[in-house]
Amino acid sequence: MKSTKSKKLTGKKIVTISVAYLIAWFFLYPYIHMFLTSVRTHEELYAYPTTHLPQVWQWRNYLDLWDNAPIANYLKSSLIISISATILVLLVSLPAAYFLARYRFRFRGVFLLLVLATQMFSPTALIIGIFREVDFFNLLDSYLALIILNAGFNLAFSIWLLAGFFSSIPAEIEEAALIDGCSRVQALRKITIPVALPGVVTAIIFTFVAAWNEFTIALTIVSSVDKKPLPVGLTQFIGQYDIAWEYLFASTIIAIIPVVVLFIAIEKYLVGGLTAGSVK
């Protein structure tokens, strides 16, 4: 990337860099502030006037928060829901994406349209229908309902992305393997999936993060404390008279940092999966 041209610092370049760093700071600022709040003492948080930086850095908040709210429960629920939804998405989208990339069949356009619908219709718009359906299956307040719904609404991303990867692999490579005596499934497992691995990893991370952050469905169908995932569980803090912002933000830091790292890892494929219903 580094050319001699980019090493020379002209006045214009300095302006570009300054503006870029300023913008970067602006987008990071709330999360930096979140962190600084998470290490303050409770008294300091309600002191007036407040200060920009913590007067006492109370790192202990990160240990104490586990005793002050059912954070471990929320984390457990979030992990169960997100991991299961991710596995379900993979099980369902891998064969569908592969078939879409390799074969043509009747009603294929209709199927693609339905896949697009899962991406375009957010659960929020359909929430009453969803609530009634979950009630009909007697699955209110269950992990299973959350897993299925999270998987369903995030299916499109994986199908678009994986089908894109699969269709970039020449069918001849698989056919050669078939001639050499591999079964169709073996060919898929030994040749196609390894080549499409970056796509699979991206699909895994994207689904996991989306389910991790999901709010509306969980808010609506989960009622017991031990089943609430983090985003819903943490809203419990808000209604309280004396909000424990330090524990709240310590928890959100714990929830946010891993998913940001995961998203950075798949940065270059993100746009492809989110817009592939359309881009050519």
Place this chain on the structure above:
Amino acid sequence: MSSKLLVKSASTKRKSSVATHDVSVASALPWIGPALLLIILVVIWPVVELVRISFTDITIAGSLLDFHGFANYRELLANPDLYPVARRTLLWVFGIVFFTVILSLPLAQLINQNFPGRKYVRWALIFPWAASVVMTSMIWTWILDAYSGEFNLTLTQLGLIDEPVDWVNNPGSSFYVLMAVAVFVSIPFTTYVLLAGLQSIPNDIVEAASVDGASHWQTYRQIKFPLLRNALLIATIINLINVFNSFPIIWIMTRGGPGYETDTTTTFAYKLAFIESNMGQSTALGVFNFIVILLIVSLYLKLTKATRTEL
């Protein structure tokens, strides 16, 4: 995505395709069946249920389903709270999408340039995208808090305000604060889509223009911008849908309150159903919301030829 295959009508398909790749629906089912089942469960069923209930007389707990005609729709239209909420929703959707796109265009241009640390600037932009919107709304609520927030602290130190302002709950600023947070969380995705569009513009076209003596602004206006059109279109439409459906920001920061002062049709429909137990009006509004999204999606399909183009 690169592929020469096109989804064609059934008749032309049979003629043109290679025999081994053209298969019956029956043999497709084992591969796409599970996905189809999942889609039916999470989208089709709720849509049908939503529409069905909107024509019945029902309470949230009730299983009594008497056909009720358009009564729920009439009641909704007679509800005086609906109209300010609907007007506010227009401001919400168009205001947020406008500012998101206007700010993302130069930002994409900026992070497409080569400068030291560019990678980290792009990473910083990932934060609001990857982080839960619920949590981002919580931290903005705290930053903007009247007494304990850093925003007022800074304004006071700069001498811009004399006493604390409750930005989030003040009727004059409340809705604009919510909109600003929505712009904040929408910019990263939009910028990345536009960045992908910029990166797909061949470098030699841009260079040829500058050899021919075009200024930077001319190059942008006359060459890059037209080529960005597609990315811009996609980013705009996806944003329209996301912003219309947006729920957590309002729910966390104001609950749509006081009263319905900061509600959009999305949060209003939720409130009607789950706070006020008015399932009838809520489902009627839900159907209306669904139709709005359907219209935007059709526009998307028409303009981008989404499903006609093979992945």
